[in-house]
Structures are given as structure tokens and as C-alpha cells.
Amino acid sequence: MSATPTHSAPTHPTPFGEAELRGTTEKLWEAVSRGDEYAAYGVVLGAQGAGADDESLLLDVIGTVQRKVGEEWAANRMSVATEHMATAVNDRVIAALAARHAPAAAKDLPEHDTGQDRPGRITVACVDGEWHALPARLLAEVLRLRGWHVDYLGAQVPTPHLIGHVRRTGPDVVALSSSLATRLPAAHAAITACRSVGVPVLVGGAAFGDDGRYAGLLGADAWAPDGRAAAELLAGSPLKPPLTGHQSVDDLPHLVDQEYTMVRRDSGRLVKAALAGLEDRFPAMRSYTGLQRQHTAEDLGHILDFLAAALYMDCEQIFTRFLIWTAGILTVRGVPAASLTPTLDVLGTELKEFPRAGRLINHAREALNDSTLPTPRSGSGVLR
Amino acid sequence: MKRSALRLAPYPVLVADTHGVVRFLNDTASALLPHARPGADVTRAVPGWLASAHQNLSAVPVGSPTGPGSAEPEPSVSPAVRGEIGERSFEAHPTCEVTGEVVWWLVDDTDHLLAREALRMERERTAFLGDASNALLSSLNLARCTAMTARLAAGHLADAALVIEPPVGRGLVMVSCTRDGEPVRRQVGVGPDLVPGLPEALQGFPPVPARWIDPAAAPAWIVPEGFGTVGSIVVTPLPGHGVSAGALVLLRGAGQAPFTENEEVFARLFAARAGAALSAARLYEEQSSITETLMRELLPPVLHDVSGVEFAGAYRPAADSERVGGDFYDVHPAPADSEGQESLVILGDVCGKGLEAAVLTGKIRNTLHALLPMADDHQRVLSLLNGALLNSHHTRFATLVLASAVRHAGSVRLRLTSAGHPAPLIVRGDGQVEEVGTHGTLVGALPEAPAVTVEATLAPGESCVLFSDGITEARGGPLGDDQYGDDRLRSALSECAGMPAAAVVEHIQMLASQWVRGGRHDDMAVVAITAPRNNHLSAVGGRGPGRFTA
Numbered sequence: 001m002s003a004t005p006t007h008s009a010p011t012h013p014t015p016f017g018e019a020e021l022r023g024t025t026e027k028l029w030e031a032v033s034r035g036d037e038y039a040a041y042g043v044v045l046g047a048q049g050a051g052a053d054d055e056s057l058l059l060d061v062i063g064t065v066q067r068k069v070g071e072e073w074a075a076n077r078m079s080v081a082t083e084h085m086a087t088a089v090n091d092r093v094i095a096a097l098a099a100r101h102a103p104a105a106a107k108d109l110p111e112h113d114t115g116q117d118r119p120g121r122i123t124v125a126c127v128d129g130e131w132h133a134l135p136a137r138l139l140a141e142v143l144r145l146r147g148w149h150v151d152y153l154g155a156q157v158p159t160p161h162l163i164g165h166v167r168r169t170g171p172d173v174v175a176l177s178s179s180l181a182t183r184l185p186a187a188h189a190a191i192t193a194c195r196s197v198g199v200p201v202l203v204g205g206a207a208f209g210d211d212g213r214y215a216g217l218l219g220a221d222a223w224a225p226d227g228r229a230a231a232e233l234l235a236g237s238p239l240k241p242p243l244t245g246h247q248s249v250d251d252l253p254h255l256v257d258q259e260y261t262m263v264r265r266d267s268g269r270l271v272k273a274a275l276a277g278l279e280d281r282f283p284a285m286r287s288y289t290g291l292q293r294q295h296t297a298e299d300l301g302h303i304l305d306f307l308a309a310a311l312y313m314d315c316e317q318i319f320t321r322f323l324i325w326t327a328g329i330l331t332v333r334g335v336p337a338a339s340l341t342p343t344l345d346v347l348g349t350e351l352k353e354f355p356r357a358g359r360l361i362n363h364a365r366e367a368l369n370d371s372t373l374p375t376p377r378s379g380s381g382v383l384r
Numbered sequence: 385m386k387r388s389a390l391r392l393a394p395y396p397v398l399v400a401d402t403h404g405v406v407r408f409l410n411d412t413a414s415a416l417l418p419h420a421r422p423g424a425d426v427t428r429a430v431p432g433w434l435a436s437a438h439q440n441l442s443a444v445p446v447g448s449p450t451g452p453g454s455a456e457p458e459p460s461v462s463p464a465v466r467g468e469i470g471e472r473s474f475e476a477h478p479t480c481e482v483t484g485e486v487v488w489w490l491v492d493d494t495d496h497l498l499a500r501e502a503l504r505m506e507r508e509r510t511a512f513l514g515d516a517s518n519a520l521l522s523s524l525n526l527a528r529c530t531a532m533t534a535r536l537a538a539g540h541l542a543d544a545a546l547v548i549e550p551p552v553g554r555g556l557v558m559v560s561c562t563r564d565g566e567p568v569r570r571q572v573g574v575g576p577d578l579v580p581g582l583p584e585a586l587q588g589f590p591p592v593p594a595r596w597i598d599p600a601a602a603p604a605w606i607v608p609e610g611f612g613t614v615g616s617i618v619v620t621p622l623p624g625h626g627v628s629a630g631a632l633v634l635l636r637g638a639g640q641a642p643f644t645e646n647e648e649v650f651a652r653l654f655a656a657r658a659g660a661a662l663s664a665a666r667l668y669e670e671q672s673s674i675t676e677t678l679m680r681e682l683l684p685p686v687l688h689d690v691s692g693v694e695f696a697g698a699y700r701p702a703a704d705s706e707r708v709g710g711d712f713y714d715v716h717p718a719p720a721d722s723e724g725q726e727s728l729v730i731l732g733d734v735c736g737k738g739l740e741a742a743v744l745t746g747k748i749r750n751t752l753h754a755l756l757p758m759a760d761d762h763q764r765v766l767s768l769l770n771g772a773l774l775n776s777h778h779t780r781f782a783t784l785v786l787a788s789a790v791r792h793a794g795s796v797r798l799r800l801t802s803a804g805h806p807a808p809l810i811v812r813g814d815g816q817v818e819e820v821g822t823h824g825t826l827v828g829a830l831p832e833a834p835a836v837t838v839e840a841t842l843a844p845g846e847s848c849v850l851f852s853d854g855i856t857e858a859r860g861g862p863l864g865d866d867q868y869g870d871d872r873l874r875s876a877l878s879e880c881a882g883m884p885a886a887a888v889v890e891h892i893q894m895l896a897s898q899w900v901r902g903g904r905h906d907d908m909a910v911v912a913i914t915a916p917r918n919n920h921l922s923a924v925g926g927r928g929p930g931r932f933t934a
Contacts, residue, residue, distance in 0.1 A: 035882060035883065035884070035917070036917075037884060037916075037917075079879060080879075080891070081876075081879035081880055081883065081887075081891055082879075084883065084887040084890055084891040084894075085882075085883040085884065085887045087887070087890075088883070088884045088886045088887030088890065089884065089887075091886070092884070092886070128704070128902075129897070129898075129902065131890070131894045131897075155890075156897065158704035158705070159704070160704050160705040161704070161705075161707065164672070166525075167523075167524045167525050167668065167672070168525070168669075168672055168676070169525075170523075170525040170527055170528045196522055197522050197523050197524070197525070198519065198522050198523045198528060198532070267862075267864060267901075268862070268863050268864020268865060269864070271862045271863055271864070272863055297861070297862040297863060298861075298862050300862055301861070301862030301901075
């Protein structure tokens with residue numbers, strides 16, 4: 001559901017052509033990266049007045065700008081705070097765009113909506129712990145434009161809330177968004193919960209892999225690479241309510257070794273042990289300031305989060321890609337990325353009883369040694 | 385084999401030769417095959433399936449050496465065949481003699497087959513009931529559960545099924561489904577009286593058995609659209625928990641066999657499960673609608689900009705399963721037409737968590753709403769609130785911050801009063817974070833609640849942040865047990881200069897939530913009051929904070 005636009009031929013030809021859309025995107029990026037809400041309104045509402053259709057504005061203009069925000073942040077060219085500001089501006093632009101439809105939408109939605117002539121009712125939400133709500137919001141607005149009855153629950157929806165909502169409203173399908181691989185266990189819980197009450201789940205977002213490979217592992221009924229694909233998929237044949245009686249433990253049989261559970265539970269202790277071990281192996285650390293030490297602790301926490309996610313999915317790539325990305329960020333920050341190898345050594349020693357964790361760590365260590373430092377890409381990280 | 389032995393065999397035995405002539409049969413076989421006697425042609429003596437099995441067997445040269453090691457030919461056994469003789473089913477086991485004769489041993493397996501069939505059906509039904517229970521219990525949504533009942537019944541018990549809901553007022557609401565079709569919800573403006581047995585089935589008590597109705601006597605609405613001619617109809621009650629959960633009407637087409645007694649018993653087993661599930665779903669729906677209604681007043685409000693001042697708030701209750709808790713906030717906007725009137729912002733924290741604390745937050749919010757006309761004197765508001773809380777039966781107390789905000793020539797003027805609550809923080813345009821010097825006593829505990837009110841001004845792009853101690857006292861972090869603390873909050877806020885209120889709130893809320901890493905935490909509430917950045921000046925350019933100064 002990341003609102004990645006397809007740069008191929010637009011599916012809805014408008015007098016407002018691709019060149020104009022690109023121009024609008026550039027102007028919006030200008031405004032959004034300055035945090036200039038009013039200029040941003042002007043750009044988008046101006047394009048709408050000039051004949052741009054709303055779906056293109058949402059997916060090709062706002063979606064592209066938001067993707068760029070994510071890229072800038074992932075490449076450490078934008079702070080988390082600035083990213084929030086840019087996102088907040090984008091969010092309000094969407095709200096302004098949506099407000100123009102409000103009267104029509106209200107007319108379509110009588111008190112007792114029979115739902116007979118609408119495509120259906122859908123709940124759009126981000127999984128617990130997921131703060132990147134904009135892709136989900138864009139999908140919600142696009143589906144609203146296409147006539148769906150949309151319940152948009154926003155960022156970080158705890159699974160009990162999601163299920164309570166699904167039980168109350170009985171949607172035809174739930175769309176779940178997640179951008180970070182570390183949220184995959186939470187996504188699994190949400191997918192399982194929705195399917196156990198008989199509602200099919202469509203998932204999207206970078207967390208599920210470029211090709212959606214994790215979506216199937218977690219039992220999702222469908223996956224879409226971007227907002228437009230998700231809307232098209234939903235417009236096709238309706239997703240079948242899942243067969244119940246499915247046991248979610250069958251999805252990921254490797255979890256039986258409890259390595260995920262232990263690493264998750266011992267995360268704090270492992271960070272402490274790694275800090276102590278690093279000071280031994282990496283003398284430069286002894287002269288770290290309190291703040292530097294805190295940053296290191298946070299980085300270690302993220303490394304363990306991704307290790308846990310990789311253990312959960314039993315997938316080396318999740319851990320290795322994160323470390324390679326981290327190496328890139330550390331270099332940008334002026335921290336020697338060489339410190340990552342001793343970090344992995346220390347973690348490997350701490351987790352020597354855990355064969356799967358050991359394999360993941362070895363794989364990542366080899367990849368780090370092989371890679372000439374990469375250009376940071378894809379929003380797979382959490383570091384500042 | 386000796387004929388005498390064959391004569392006494394406990395099974396029907398028949399011997400025929402390679403020419404297809406019956407050579408021998410014992411008494412049991414004679415009784416079974418009246419046309420068979422020695423010398424008769426096999427094709428006349430026995431049913432076709434057995435005669436052709438014999439011919440096939442005789443076509444193969446028999447009595448030939450069975451292996452290189454054996455000099456003498458030996459009798460051999462061929463695979464059995466099965467067929468019917470009269471109304472019973474037999475397995476015929478052939479033994480080929482060295483002479484070329486075939487001895488057919490006939491074993492009656494009718495009862496065995498019947499038992500197998502009964503077992504298969506029983507297994508199928510048990511599996512269906514198991515699946516049905518899973519499917520029905522999974523959904524506490526009444527509409528979904530009703531549709532599921534109709535779909536399951538139509539797929540496994542009949543050609544079409546109708547679930548009629550317990551009547552509310554006039555008319556009947558029903559969901560019908562044909563086999564392989566989609567459930568359709570319908571409403572008819574008539575009562576149940578026209579269908580024999582339906583009123584009793586919908587009554588719930590006393591329990592009534594399933595009832596057959598004459599398809600000719602049934603009203604037209606009972607037949608789903610496009611169903612064709614109805615062969616048989618059964619009405620079964622759906623027993624709920626002590627009340628009726630509705631009635632199930634099963635229909636079969638004219639070409640189909642009518643319902644057997646056995647099938648009817650099975651339908652009742654299904655109806656019992658469906659009724660229990662429907663009843664639970666109805667109860668859940670009633671309860672959740674009551675909760676929803678009561679909760680609506682307690683949920684944190686959605687904040688909007690008011691008269692040129694941005695407000696944003698976010699709330700996260702301690703327990704993920706709850707939506708309310710002991711923290712609360714409100715913005716009471718200044719009347720739209722009144723230039724220079726203040727909006728009143730409240731953020732507070734009642735001691736305790738969960739629903740019980742939330743009920744008290746509701747009372748405090750209502751009381752403060754009533755005290756709005758006195759909002760120009762924060763101390764007076766707090767004293768009155770303190771008195772009201774002391775006189776209530778609650779033993780809980782609360783801390784809160786009052787903030788009155790009004791836009792004045794591009795900036796926002798604030799009056800802030802803390803009653804035992806963490807002091808608000810102001811984010812200046814250059815990223816400096818200042819603590820507002822207001823302090824006071826919590827309310828609801830002591831006879832007096834003195835507090836100091838402090839004034840402040842926000843330049844464009846600056847924010848005042850109100851928060852509950854759930855943020856600063858959040859425990860977690862990479863080491864697992866550190867407090868988020870004032871310093872981290874201040875350093876996070878220092879990056880929020882020039883940001884819209886919504887972004888400030890989201891930023892803080894996200895950092896605090898990530899800090900607890902899914903662990904236990906207290907209620908967390910944040911409200912930001914922001915002076916909007918002046919768009920005209922920002923268009924002029926300049927990157928420093930100075931460009932926003934009016």
C-alpha cells in the first residue's frame with residue numbers, strides 16, 4: 001500500500017498530463033520539505049482546479065512526495081522530526097482534498113447504508129507500532145473516491161481495537177499497512193485475528209517485501225505493491241472470507257524453537273551485554289559521551305529488533321539488509337561502520353545457544369565484509 | 385477341493401468350469417441363486433456381473449505352472465469382485481483349480497457396506513458440525529453470523545435455507561441463501577402466522593420439534609428467487625440461550641428426496657449450534673452498542689484549529705484493549721464571532737487507570753465545561769472543581785493544566801495554570817525548550833487548591849506542549865528499564881520548532897510509544913498549542929527561525 005506511483009502510462013488519461021503531474025509533484029515537494037502548509041494547499045488545490053483528477057493527485061503527486069520524504073529520511077538527509085513535519089503537511093493536504101468531496105460522500109452515505117450499490121465496506125489500518133500512516137490514508141481516500149465505505153483507523157492500531165471495530169462494523173475486507181519489517185510479528189497477529197473472525201485481509205507496505213513474499217507467509221489473503229494496485233485488486237473479484245479453523249502456528253513452524261521469544265524477552269539484557277562487550281573489543285567506545293553511548297544503545301536495540309523480526313520470519317534478508325543499511329547510515333554520521341562487525345561478534349557470543357540466530361548473524365557478518373559500503377536505500381530502517 | 389467340504393461351507397459356493405457351465409453349488413448358494421443348478425449355463429444361473437467375471441477368468445489359461453521352481457500346477461486365488469444379488473451386496477472370491485474350474489465363494493457384505501456408509505456419513509456430519517461451529521463462533525457480528533448460518537445450511541442440509549430473525553415489531557427480516565449462492569437479506573411486511581409452525585419456532589419456549597409444511601401451503605416469500613419448484617420444506621427453531629435466536633427454514637427442490645428423520649435430527653444439531661452462536665452475537669452487539677454509546681462521551685475529542693490557533697492532541701490508554709483511561713484533554717473553543725476571546729485547553733490525569741478512572745475524567749470534563757464562563761480566572765475554576773470533587777463520593781484526585789489561548793497580532797497569548805501537573809513546555813523558534821513556571825496543588829484531595837497562573841506568548845511557529853506523566857515516566861528504551869524522562873522529552877521537542885501542532889503531537893507520541901517497545905505503560909496524553917507560521921513571510925524566503933517573527 002505504499003503509495004508508490006506506477007510511472008508507466010497513467011490508467012486514467014486526463015487533460016492534466018504526466019508532465020503537469022511531475023511539475024506539481026516538484027512544487028509540492030518544495031512546499032512540504034519547507035513545512036509550508038499553505039503553499040502545499042495552493043499547489044494541490046491549484047492542480048485540482050486545473051483539471052488534475054483526484055486519484056492522480058493522491059497517488060502520483062502526494063504519494064510520490066511522501067515516498068521521497070521516506071527516502072530522504074532513510075538516507076539520513078532528513079531528521080525524524082522533519083519527516084513528521086513533512087508528513088503532517090501532506091496529511092493536511094489530503095484532508096483538504098478530501099474535504100472537497102465531503103458533501104458528495106455524505107449524500108452517498110445514508111443513515112442506513114444498505115451497501116447494495118457500493119463496492120463494499122473496508123477497514124483501513126496500520127498495524128500496531130506502525131507510525132507511517134500516510135500510505136494507508138492515501139489508500140483510504142482513493143477507495144472513498146471509488147465509492148467504498150471506508151473506515152480509516154489510522155496509525156498504530158492495537159489488534160484488540162481492530163478486532164473490536166471489525167466485529168462491530170462487519171467489513172468485507174481489512175486492509176493493513178506496515179512499512180517496517182520489525183512490525184511483521186504485530187502484522188501477523190492482526191492478520192490472524194481478522195481472519196479468525198472470518199474477514200479476509202489485504203496487506204501492503206514495504207514491511208511485506210518488494211514482492212510481497214512475507215504477506216503469504218503470514219497468511220494474508222492478498223498483497224498489493226502500491227495504492228493503485230490495491231484499489232484495482234479490490235475492484236476485481238471479491239476476496240473470499242477465509243476458512244476458519246486455521247491455526248496460526250502452522251504459518252511459521254520454525255517458531256517452535258522459541259528463539260524469537262527469547263531474543264525479544266532478553267533484548268534489554270542483550271543490549272547491556274553487547275555494550276560491555278563492545279567496550280572491550282572496540283577501545284574507541286570508552287571515550288564516548290553519554291549521548292553517544294545512548295545512541296549506541298539505541299542502535300543496538302534496533303539491531304536486536306531486526307534480528308527478532310528475522311527470527312520470526314526465518315529470513316536472513318531482513319537482518320542482513322538492515323545491517324547493510326545501518327552501515328551506510330553510520331558512515332554518513334561519521335561513525336566507523338567497522339564497529340558493526342564486533343557488535344555482531346558480541347551478539348553471536350551472547351546467542352551461541354541459538355542456532356538460527358547464529359546463522360542470521362553469520363550471514364550478516366559475511367555480507368558486511370563483502371559489501372563495499374552501500375548507498376543507503378529503501379526505508380528499511382529506524383535510525384536517526 | 386472335495387465337494388463334500390464345499391457343501392458344508394458356511395458361505396454360498398458355486399463351481400463353474402472353463403466352458404461356463406455350473407458344475408456344483410451348495411445349498412446356501414441354491415437358496416440364493418434360484419436359477420442355478422449343476423449343468424446350467426453361468427450366464428443364466430448368476431447375475432451378469434458374476435457371469436462376466438467368470439468368463440474373464442476362464443479366458444486366462446489357468447493351471448499353468450506358477451513359477452519356474454514348481455513342477456506341479458497349483459490352485460490359485462484371483463482378486464475378488466463385488467456386485468448385487470437380489471437386494472443384497474456380495475463379494476465373490478474366485479479360487480482357480482488346476483482343472484480349470486473356478487470355485488466362487490460368495491460373501492454377503494451388505495451390512496458391512498451399510499455400516500461403512502453410516503460411518504462415512506457420521507464422520508462427514510461431525511466434520512461439518514465442527515467446521516460449522518468454528519465458522520459460526522468466529523463471528524460475533526450478527527449480520528455475518530446470520531449470513532453464515534444460511535450459507536452453511538444451504539450448502540449442507542438442503543438446496544436452500546432461510547434464517548428468519550426473531551421478529552421486532554411488524555414484519556419479518558430474513559436471510560436466504562441457495563446452494564452455491566450468496567446470502568441475501570430480505571424483509572417482508574407480514575407476520576409469521578401464515579407459515580404453519582413458524583410462530584411456535586420463533587417463540588423460543590416451549591421447545592418445539594422441527595415441522596414439515598406442505599410446499600403448496602407455504603407463502604411465496606418463503607421461496608428464494610429463482611429456486612424453482614419446491615419439493616419439501618422443514619421449519620426448525622434456532623434455540624438461543626433461553627430466548628429464540630430465530631427460525632431456520634430448509635427447502636429442497638421438487639426432484640430431490642424429502643428430508644429423512646435422520647437428516648431432521650442432524651438439522652436440529654446444526655440449529656442448536658447456530659442458535660447459540662446467533663444468540664451470542666446478538667448479545668455482543670447489544671453490549672457493544674451500549675458501550676459505544678457510553679464511551680462516546682469519554683473518548684478524547686478530535687481537535688481542530690480555532691480562530692488562528694492550532695490545537696492537536698493524542699491519547700494512548702495504558703491497556704491496548706481499552707480506549708479510555710485516566711488521562712483526558714479538551715479544547716473549549718472561543719465563540720466563533722468573538723474577536724479576542726480565549727479558547728480554554730485542559731489536560732489532566734486522574735489517579736488510576738481504566739474505565740473507572742475514565743468515568744471520573746468524564747465528570748471533571750463536564751464540571752469544567754460548566755465552569756467555562758469563569759475561565760478568565762483559572763484559580764477560581766480550580767477552587768470550584770476542587771470543591772466539587774471533594775463533595776463527590778469518589779476518593780480519587782486529579783492533576784491538570786489549564787491553558788487559555790488567544791491569537792493576538794500573529795502570535796498567541798497564553799495563560800497557563802498547573803494544578804499539581806507536570807509544567808507545560810514551550811518550544812521556541814530557535815529550538816530552545818522552556819518550562820513554564822506555573823505550579824499548584826492537585827485537586828480533589830485538600831480543602832484548598834492554590835495555584836500560580838503564568839502568562840506566555842508564542843511567536844509564529846512556536847508551540848506550547850501539555851503532557852501527562854505517562855510520557856516522561858514511560859519505562860523502556862534499548863536497555864529495557866530506563867525512564868523516558870524530561871531530558872529526552874526536551875531534546876525531542878527541541879527538534880519541533882516551526883512544526884504544525886499535529887506533527888509535534890505525533891512526534892512525541894511516537895517517540896514515547898517506541899520507547900516503551902510494546903511493554904507496560906501508563907496512560908499517555910499530549911496536547912500542542914501552536915501559533916501557525918505566517919505563510920506570507922515564509923513565502924519571502926529565508927531559512928532561519930527569524931523569518932517567522934511577525
